[in-house]
Every structure is written in C-alpha cells, then in structure tokens.
Amino acid sequence: MNNEQKMLLTKERERLADFKDRGLKLDMSRGKPCKEQLDLSMGLMDVLTSKSNLNVNNMDYRNYGILAGVPEIKAIFCELIDVTDDEIIVAGNSSLNLMYDTLQRGMQFGVAGGVPFHKQEKIKWLCPVPGYDRHFGVTEVMGVEMLNVPMTSEGPDIAVIQELIKDPAVKGMWCVPKYSNPQGLVYSEKVVKALAALKPAAPDFRIYWDNAYMVHAVTEEGDTLTDILAEAKKAGNPDIVYMFGSTSKITFAGSGIAFVASSKKNIDDIKSKMTYQTIGPDKLSQYAHALFFKDAEGVYELMKKHQKILTPKFATVMNILAEELTGIANWQEPRGGYFVSVDLPKGTAKRTVELAKDAGVIFTPAGATFPYKKDPNDSNLRIAPSLPPIAELETAMRVFCCAAKIAYLETL
C-alpha cells in the first residue's frame, strides 16, 4: 500500500465510523417493492365487494373447482406471454412454489413419463452465475448437483451449456431471461434461440424460464425478450421450456397470482399430478386481479407507474457507484428488474458486507448469488434498490461504497 492508499484507507475508515455513529438501521437485502409501489394496486381491494356477482360463466367462483385458473385471468396472461388456454396453469400466490413443485414432481414422478429423478443416480442442474439465491435453494434442498454457467452480456454462455448437456444427468437449468437477477440484463435473441434449440442428452431436460420481470423495465423504451416457447416449437423442441411468472411485483408481493406455461403436453403432465394436490386455486383473488387489470394493456399501464418510482432509485445507485467505485469495481446498468449486480475486487465481497453491517446497513450476504452460496472469487454482491426511500438509499449506497473501498484497500 502506498501512502496515498494509506491516507485513503484512514479517511474511509473515519467516514465509516461517522456512519456508525448515526445508528443506521437499513435493510437492502431483499428485492421488495416499496410502499409507493404497493399503493399503486390498492384499487385491487375495491373491485370485489359484497354486492359483486361472483357467479361467472355459470360457475360460482366462491365454490370449489377450476384447477387451472379462472378464464378471465388466464386470458390476460395468455395475451402477455402469447400462449393458448391449454398451455398455462394459473395458480396461487407464489411462482417459487410452482417452480419448487414442478421440480419436486420431477423428483418423485419423473418428467412427462420419464424415470423419477430420485430413482436416477445423480441429477445435475445448470445455474447461470451470478443468479437468484432462491432458485439455488430449491435445487440444493432437493439434493440436485448445481453446475455454474458463466453469464455473458447476452445471457448464459451457450458453448458451456452445449458441452454440459451432453451429460444425461443434467436435467434442467435456471434462467431469469429478462432483467436477469441480479444483473438486470436481457437474454439476446441469439441466446434465446440457441436455448430453444438445445439438444440435451436427457429427454427429460427442462429449462426453468423464470419470467419474473417480464414487464418490469426501468427504461422508457423497454425491451423485447424473444419468445422462447415459440422458438422451441419452431426448433422442434416444444417441451423443453417451463415458463414461470407472477404478479408479485405487479400488484402485491405475496398476494399476487402466479402461473406456469409450457407445451400442452407438459401442462397436461403437471395437471395430472396437481389434481391430487389441490382442488383449485383461490379463484376470487384471480378474478379480482383480472377485474383490476381489465386486460394486458392494464398491466402495461400499471408497470409504467412502477417504472416512474423505480427508475430514479436505479439512477441513484448508478450515480453513486460511478462517483465512488469507478476503477475499483465493475457493474452493468440494469435495464429492468429489481437488482444491481456489482463485481468488487476479488476477495472483498464478504468483507464489504461485514463492514456495511457493522455500520448498520444490511446487504444480501456475499455468495448468495452463487450455488451453495459459494462465490469462487468472493466478488459479486447484489444491491436491491427498490424498498428504501431515495434518501435512505443514498445513505446505504454511500456506506456500501465506503465499505467496498475499505475492503479493497485492506487487501493491498
């Protein structure tokens, strides 16, 4: 460490001590919508009242029935993702639950007539990294071996994937294709087409296409994700993808509506087991959502309002990173989604989180963006700008940058 660096370290340590003195208590760890975003959907609470007619399509929506979801909400999702009524199941409040259950059915019953995974010697899964910690949690708890696939600026590295899927033990892959978690990038047309055309050794290989942020741009112009279900059909690979999504970050996180879409064959396969698990979803919540949105256009209009709230928060993160960490860390400007991914100097991510925590600001633990929570470089951190008000976000980001600089300087 040269003198200049020593002085900088001293300065940044004093600065962190000042933050500490302020008794901060900020939590930047999860991608939660903020109060103003949640307020956008309060109209959802008024669309159904005790005067509502809930006998729709000759079916009392208050009673049992309709395994795959009410037609009104299905129609809206079908338009948003361009599938037909028999290619989608609209379910409860959690797409994570749908993903977990889908993989679980693969474990227990096999995929579309295949051998149950738990009867196969070893099951492996492709995990683009950095990625979403809850995805990795699902495969980890099921005992599935996770293989890292590096991300490029266009999406996961196809050459690596093509090599790995020669192993018939590789049964699936996690993807967040639009505004990826955590980088906020969009898979390119080339990458989507290559994924749709994969020829895995395992016939029961499936891409888990978590379209969590399908309408969640933070730029005015937005982005178009190539339609993998259509491309898979064109490539003679109609069954290779399960697409998941929800309104958790459209209406209310935790009280939204989730769906899974795929080929009719895959959807029929899911229904054939789901019918033992439940009589049907909460149709009143589904119907209320449909009335609230009115149509797909209603979803887009709502998302424009989310965008107005989120865009300045992302800009705040970008500006402070640029001001404080240029030349030290690397990051991309997210085009949507809920996160900013920052690559700090090797070996400093854990220390950065620790220092920030010590100053009262919680960040997602280092390693969380990798399978088994193991970032081989101890470098990647995920920032979630959505929840705090801008003033708090600024403070939290200052603490983050200060901590990152100290952690870096300590390694010199």
Added chain:
Amino acid sequence: MNNEQKMLLTKERERLADFKDRGLKLDMSRGKPCKEQLDLSMGLMDVLTSKSNLNVNNMDYRNYGILAGVPEIKAIFCELIDVTDDEIIVAGNSSLNLMYDTLQRGMQFGVAGGVPFHKQEKIKWLCPVPGYDRHFGVTEVMGVEMLNVPMTSEGPDIAVIQELIKDPAVKGMWCVPKYSNPQGLVYSEKVVKALAALKPAAPDFRIYWDNAYMVHAVTEEGDTLTDILAEAKKAGNPDIVYMFGSTSKITFAGSGIAFVASSKKNIDDIKSKMTYQTIGPDKLSQYAHALFFKDAEGVYELMKKHQKILTPKFATVMNILAEELTGIANWQEPRGGYFVSVDLPKGTAKRTVELAKDAGVIFTPAGATFPYKKDPNDSNLRIAPSLPPIAELETAMRVFCCAAKIAYLETL
C-alpha cells in the same frame, strides 16, 4: 324373486322411467356448500378496501414475508384448536395441499430426521373405511400401499390398528375425526385417547388428523371432539399427530384459509423445508379472514348460520331414506359434516349409481369411499346433500332410493 318383489320391481322401473322423462340434470357427487351458505360470507369482500391500513404490527401485509401466517388469523385458529403460536402454520387456500405436501416431504426428505420414504422399500398407510376419496388419492399417487381399517360407531377399530402398526412400513393414517367423511360420526374419547397413545414400530409414523369439520355440527347441541394434540402430549407421544383444517366450508370453498398444527418439533421440521418452497402465504386473504371473523366466537356464530341451512337438508335425506329404504339399506344419522353414508345390499352400489345416472342424477361413484376405489362389498355410497335446493334434493333422493331398490330387486 317372489311375485310381490316382481311387482315392486316393475313399479320401481316405471317410476325411474318417469324420472328419466323429466330430463333431470342433478349433481349430488361433491360436498360443495350451496349458494345460501356462500352468501353468508360476502361480508368478507368488504373488510378490506383501498382505504385500509395494511401496515400491521410494523409489517406491510402487502409485501413479502411471514412464512407461517399473519398473527391475527393464527390467534383465531390457536383458540379454536387450543395450540400455541409455534405449533401452527397458517397457509394458503387448501388443506388438501398441506396434506399432500406434508406426505410429499416425508417421501422426499423423511419425517423429522427419519429416512426419506422413497428410500425405504415399502410404505404403508392405514385407511379407515369408508373414508375420503381425496385422501386415498394422495396416498395412491405417491405409491403408498393402503390398508383398510374398518370403522366402528366410535371411530376406526383400534384393535386392528394396534396390530397393523407393528409393521414398521406403516408410516401413517388418514382420519376425519369429527363428523367423519362420509358417516358424519365423531370419534369417541376412548378412540382418540387410544390413537394418541399408539406405539407404532415406525418412529416416523404420523396420524393425519383432518379436522375438516371441526365446527360443522348439524345438530343444535353440537359435539366435542377430544383434543388429540393434548392427549398425545399427555401420552408422551407429542409428535404423533398432524392436524389439518381450513375455512373452505366456513367462508368460501376454494378461497378459504388452511392450517397445519402439531408439536413445535414437527412444525419446525415443516418450516425448515417450506422456506424453500415459498416466501409466504397470501397475507391479505388471511388478514381479511381475521377481520371478518373478529375472533373464535365469530367463527362459531357463522357456523350456526350454516347449520340452519344444512340441518333441513340432512333431515330431508334421512326422512326419504327411512321412508323408502328401511329394511333394505343401512345408514347412520350424521351429527355434522357434509355427507351421508349409505350401505346398500352387497353388490348393488355400482348398479344404483348407474341407474341414477341414467335418470339424470349423478352420485359419487361407487367405490370412491375406499382405497383404490375398491369397495369389497360394492355396498357403500356417499350422498352429499349440501349443494342442491331442498326441492332438487328431494327429487335426487327419490331417484336414489328408486335406483337402489331396483338394483336390490335385480339381485334376487
């Protein structure tokens, strides 16, 4: 067949032909609440509006979080079934889903540290018969071997159970202890205490106590079910029971709130896996239910109103059975729940359903009340009186009795 019987057969066949001419289209197959019952809970649609404060206990209920359910609804269930906050998980809209998932976790992960069922050679399950078809569906789809346990007027035959649980492959048992499906009887104190004190060979044996009808009396005086969770603790067997229940037949079928209750150890075991499956339940639906009920007393008051609607329907079934099938069939008067169980002369149940269907009235298929849909005597049928208006119910029951008499006379 004597002459009198021949004449009766001719007469009943003419009567059935008359029913057929009426072009009936009645469905008596499922235990669905009727419109008037569903109307009782329309107030549920008004308790939350866009003006509601959904920031409760310093937690925004519109956002992510709270895996085990919101405190307000937990408190009401805790009072209803006398458990503590850490002995219950309040979840989504389906107790069937909770039962399926609980058994599934046993299959995949094992029960509370035990060997996963799918790694054990053979898993068996005790099934009191007649019983609930969807229970049997869950064990069947999971490949669990089901063993019939005869029901007595006090509950399942304890001597048979005590013998069967000497086999360490026996891992569980289905029970609908209060207003049993389909007989509507209440397990006696003696039976509940004996079940709570079972000493199965398998340490991972669990009783699946489906308390679906815990507050669903059709008599003015009601019934008290002995508290199996308390008895199990007293017997030094605290982990032997999972209790399930829901408000599906309290508020809205399909849009209610379900729970699982057990020892803290069992609940912690469930939570340790559930945390990978979902971030949490639909808290707004849970909170709305809590506001609507106000407290446990609110649930009891609501159920009195259900009772007023259901009691005359059960009386209708009883009266017509007594008038038409005395000396031919056997049945019990249900004290609550949703069904009437009728034992027809051996070998006539299938034929009865077929004849009724031919006359435009659908009953639950013969065999449905037995594992693998196999009633060894082809005798038991389940009648669901709740859904149709009384006039339709009368017609349906006349068709039922007419069909049953024909089916019986045909065997002579």
